[in-house]
Amino acid sequence: MSRWRHVLLLLFFFAAVPATAADRLAALSGPLPSRQPLPPLIVLNYHDVRDDIRDAGRLDSTAMSTDHLIAHFEWLRGNGFHMVSLDDVVAAQRGDHALPPKAVLLTFDDGLASFYTRVFPLLRAYGYPALFALEGSWMDLPAGKRFDYNGEGCGRECFVDWQQVNEMRASGLVEIASHTYDLHQGVVANAQGNTMPAALALAYDAKRGYETPDAYRARIRADLRRSADDIAVHTGQRPRAIVWPYGAYNRVAQAEAAALGMTISLSLDDEPAQLTEGRNIPRLLIADDIGVDGLASLIYRQRAIDPQRVVQVDLDYVYDPDPAQQEKNLSALLDRIRRMKPSQVWLQTYADPDGDGVADAVYFPNRHLPMRADLFARVAWQLRTRCEVDVYAWMPVLAFRFPGGGDLPSLGHGGDGDHYRLAPWDPRVRAMIGDVYEDLAMHGGMSGLLFSDDAYLRDTDALGPLAASKPAQRTQYLIDFTLELADRARQWRAQLKTARNLYARPVLEPASEAWFAQSLAAFNAAYDYTGLMAMPQLDRTPATNTWFERLAAAVAAQPHGLDRTVFELAAVDWRAGGKPVPPSVLGARLRLLQAQGARHLGYYPDNFVADQPALEAIRPYISAAEHPYREP
Numbered sequence: 001m002s003r004w005r006h007v008l009l010l011l012f013f014f015a016a017v018p019a020t021a022a023d024r025l026a027a028l029s030g031p032l033p034s035r036q037p038l039p040p041l042i043v044l045n046y047h048d049v050r051d052d053i054r055d056a057g058r059l060d061s062t063a064m065s066t067d068h069l070i071a072h073f074e075w076l077r078g079n080g081f082h083m084v085s086l087d088d089v090v091a092a093q094r095g096d097h098a099l100p101p102k103a104v105l106l107t108f109d110d111g112l113a114s115f116y117t118r119v120f121p122l123l124r125a126y127g128y129p130a131l132f133a134l135e136g137s138w139m140d141l142p143a144g145k146r147f148d149y150n151g152e153g154c155g156r157e158c159f160v161d162w163q164q165v166n167e168m169r170a171s172g173l174v175e176i177a178s179h180t181y182d183l184h185q186g187v188v189a190n191a192q193g194n195t196m197p198a199a200l201a202l203a204y205d206a207k208r209g210y211e212t213p214d215a216y217r218a219r220i221r222a223d224l225r226r227s228a229d230d231i232a233v234h235t236g237q238r239p240r241a242i243v244w245p246y247g248a249y250n251r252v253a254q255a256e257a258a259a260l261g262m263t264i265s266l267s268l269d270d271e272p273a274q275l276t277e278g279r280n281i282p283r284l285l286i287a288d289d290i291g292v293d294g295l296a297s298l299i300y301r302q303r304a305i306d307p308q309r310v311v312q313v314d315l316d317y318v319y320d321p322d323p324a325q326q327e328k329n330l331s332a333l334l335d336r337i338r339r340m341k342p343s344q345v346w347l348q349t350y351a352d353p354d355g356d357g358v359a360d361a362v363y364f365p366n367r368h369l370p371m372r373a374d375l376f377a378r379v380a381w382q383l384r385t386r387c388e389v390d391v392y393a394w395m396p397v398l399a400f401r402f403p404g405g406g407d408l409p410s411l412g413h414g415g416d417g418d419h420y421r422l423a424p425w426d427p428r429v430r431a432m433i434g435d436v437y438e439d440l441a442m443h444g445g446m447s448g449l450l451f452s453d454d455a456y457l458r459d460t461d462a463l464g465p466l467a468a469s470k471p472a473q474r475t476q477y478l479i480d481f482t483l484e485l486a487d488r489a490r491q492w493r494a495q496l497k498t499a500r501n502l503y504a505r506p507v508l509e510p511a512s513e514a515w516f517a518q519s520l521a522a523f524n525a526a527y528d529y530t531g532l533m534a535m536p537q538l539d540r541t542p543a544t545n546t547w548f549e550r551l552a553a554a555v556a557a558q559p560h561g562l563d564r565t566v567f568e569l570a571a572v573d574w575r576a577g578g579k580p581v582p583p584s585v586l587g588a589r590l591r592l593l594q595a596q597g598a599r600h601l602g603y604y605p606d607n608f609v610a611d612q613p614a615l616e617a618i619r620p621y622i623s624a625a626e627h628p629y630r631e632p
Contacts, residue, residue: 043105045107059151082103116168127173186198189381197245250490258278309341311337311344312602313608317329340623342389358400364439365443370403376444384445391446449485450500471517531566531568569586569593
């Protein structure tokens with residue numbers, strides 16, 4: 001599992017449709033308590049347990065020492081935590097009875113023999129229930145066959161057998177879950193040969209191209225059926241829980257599992273569990289042989305708000321018709337991001353060489369727009385796995401030009417700095433843009449979506465049925481449309497987070513919502529992050545300290561405004577023909593915002609080809625790592 005550890009910790013999302021913006025706004029209206037309460041359920045995920053951790057494979061960061069597991073159990077008991085069974089969780093989901101306070105569900109993955117030899121005796125001694133997930137193909141390894149399990153050569157002896165499984169089941173402490181039959185592996189998922197989790201990605205074949213959605217469903221269904229059937233044959237009971245390898249799943253796979261009776265879905269994520277029937281249950285991954293201090297930090301930080309450092313990147317800088325030059329460009333980007341160490345990269349998905357913000361072509365396979373190159377998935381994968389950052393796919397909301405789409409209604413033809421934007425009330429427009437978002441999610445391995453700055457409505461636009469609506473209604477209309485697009489994408493990337501660009505004027509001058517159909521309070525209620533364009537250059541306003549201080553104060557005045565707002569600064573001065581902002585000036589503005597309470601900071605654009613802003617000058621201000629930095 002270790003080679004996928006950073007992939008499965010992406011970030012970070014729920015399977016269910018998000019609450020409406022109005023619901024979230026109401027939830028955010030109260031003051032933030034000084035200490036967040038624990039969620040109703042904490043789910044811990046363990047793997048191999050070793051008497052001597054040095055015996056673990058060289059890549060096995062999830063292996064744990066027996067001493068530390070005992071210490072975990074002691075700490076949980078001594079601090080008033082209550083271990084619960086899957087029966088208890090299901091009953092709470094159905095509303096039959098509530099879980100006890102500080103409820104914890106223990107889960108162990110991969111069907112390893114150490115669960116029987118080391119963990120099961122501890123469960124009996126403490127009287128703790130646990131969920132144990134079996135990977136069928138590993139249990140069925142032929143005699144003499146071995147494979148690399150996290151850096152260690154493993155054969156049949158590494159995993160439990162069915163006699164041991166039934167002995168543990170008979171104790172009443174252990175419930176068996178499916179960990180799939182043979183999806184605990186990667187499949188080639190793009191033309192460049194990158195691998196992604198088999199349960200999540202459409203497989204790519206050099207001769208046949210991408211797997212179709214129907215073929216993907218059939219592959220997932222066949223594997224899950226085989227796993228469930230094997231467990232039923234050997235134990236007499238079909239599994240009701242599916243534990244996704246690497247924590248990676250989508251709603252399509254989840255539906256196939258549910259159709260086979262596995263209605264309880266468990267992934268990996270640091271989001272609090274929601275006790276709603278049919279909703280995926282996230283788990284906290286126990287790694288690096290942490291002791292009780294690490295366990296306590298993991299549990300109590302589950303709702304912590306970590307500062308984000310964001311770099312927004314034009315994929316147009318990576319693209320080149322010469323494959324060799326394109327690889328050099330990609331290497332330059334990766335080297336820069338690895339050294340800079342931000343926490344997120346907002347990565348362009350569409351081709352915009354003329355800089356008008358309109359998608360005439362994109363960098364991923366899709367059914368409506370030309371594909372300039374099949375590049376987004378490749379770059380996103382490299383950023384995630386090599387640079388350990390979360391990648392948000394940066395997409396327009398309305399600014400699309402579809403071939404043959406001349407009869408699609410628009411809000412106008414652009415001009416005066418406005419984007420060309422399609423009319424969001426037209427059913428054909430909504431369907432085609434939704435298709436593009438779904439196609440992106442099918443082929444792109446990202447952590448989230450960034451809705452671009454083209455999502456606005458002017459009162460001078462051809463507003464059609466929205467002409468008589470009030471500004472707040474138009475704001476909510478666009479929010480609902482973006483949530484509809486996110487829902488289309490979540491069919492294939494269930495854990496997606498969302499961010500959306502917001503102009504500064506609606507924050508500084510709330511009455512200008514009529515000119516933008518944008519509102520910070522509404523955005524913070526609807527999205528995980530608001531990408532506030534702290535760019536006075538866009539409004540032809542001097543970039544003074546006073547301007548940034550006013551902006552920070554206006555954000556701080558909103559409920560949880562600083563918790564959800566990313567202050568995104570301009571790295572170039574568009575009033576001066578795109579002249580770079582000196583990194584010392586950019587850094588001083590970032591520090592000023594930090595001093596005003598800003599938690600999340602970023603900038604755009606990052607011209608990694610020209611080293612602008614200069615790496616060594618900007619990274620003390622934008623790096624999420626501690627200074628001084630360890631070299632990669």
